[in-house]
Amino acid sequence: MVSAKKGDLVRMEYTGKVAATGMVFDTTDESIAKKSGIWEQSTVYGPKLAVFGSKTIIPGIEEAILSSQLGKSAEFTIGADKAFGEKIPSLIRMMPEREFAKQGVRPVMGMVLALDGMPAMVKSITSGRVVVDFNHPLSGESVHYTLKVTEVISDEKKKLEALLAAAGVKGAVSEKGGKLEISIEKPVDKGKLEQAKRLIAAIVPGTAFA
Structure with a gap:
């Protein structure tokens, strides 16, 4: 079992998918990123460092780290409550399209923009009204990970x-x-x-x- 405590650095390789669809949303493997259509030139691929217990790692992954074996791949599914959270209805809001026009923005379905300093996704545009969602894009979703911890640094x-x-x-x-x-x-x-x-x-x- 991997032994990690708060403040330790954990180096790991991983690929995250939406459990319901198999869509890859994050990976440290460049070849998988390219095959999945999420490759970005600015991203440095390869094992990533994370601080254990710092809330920069989702709870489900921290639990999986402690139950995994160093250097061996493991697969597991994480429910929304221990992944990116449940979807909160109050964070889905309807706004007049003219409010966007005032800022020189033409909203488009799927667009992610900053409103009041928070990221929001445009979900729909109907009759001059725009529905925006301030929830995390993966909120409410169970996610499936393949994970390999390669090093724990204390x-x-x-x-x-x-x-x-x-x-x-x-x-x-x-x-x-x-x-x-x-x-x-x-x-x-x-x-x-x-x-x-x-x-x-x-x-x-x-x-x-x-």
Whole structure:
């Protein structure tokens, strides 16, 4: 069984499908992404790092991680309550089409847009009225996953090395005076460095940058 506790980094490969239809909605496998029509050039495929117990992993997957064996694939189905949540009727709203026109937006069925700072999907357009859904697109759906945990990282130094690599930043991790310190190799992309610093501050607080 995989042993992971809150704050550990879990590296895993996975493919998620809608249980009812078999439609792939997420995967770390580039070949599956291409076959399923969800491939994106900007996506980096391959095993992904996630922080266990941080609520960035859906509850059903966290449970499955603990019941799986390291390095072995497992398949399981997760109900909506432990996946992306049940659909909440109050988050489905009807709005006048003219409200979109005021913002220079022409709503189209299936369009995802930001309203009041929240993502919403256009579900229907009828007689000048637009129905938008603020629920997660997969709310109310059971999902089926194929999952393989390839690594669990508990050591703080190894966490930092993994986070730097995930952010695409080169650097060396050392210990000085009982504290961990990172020396960044230059030149470095400022955007990637800031991303790495945010992740590190949240996951390994107190880390110093030389």
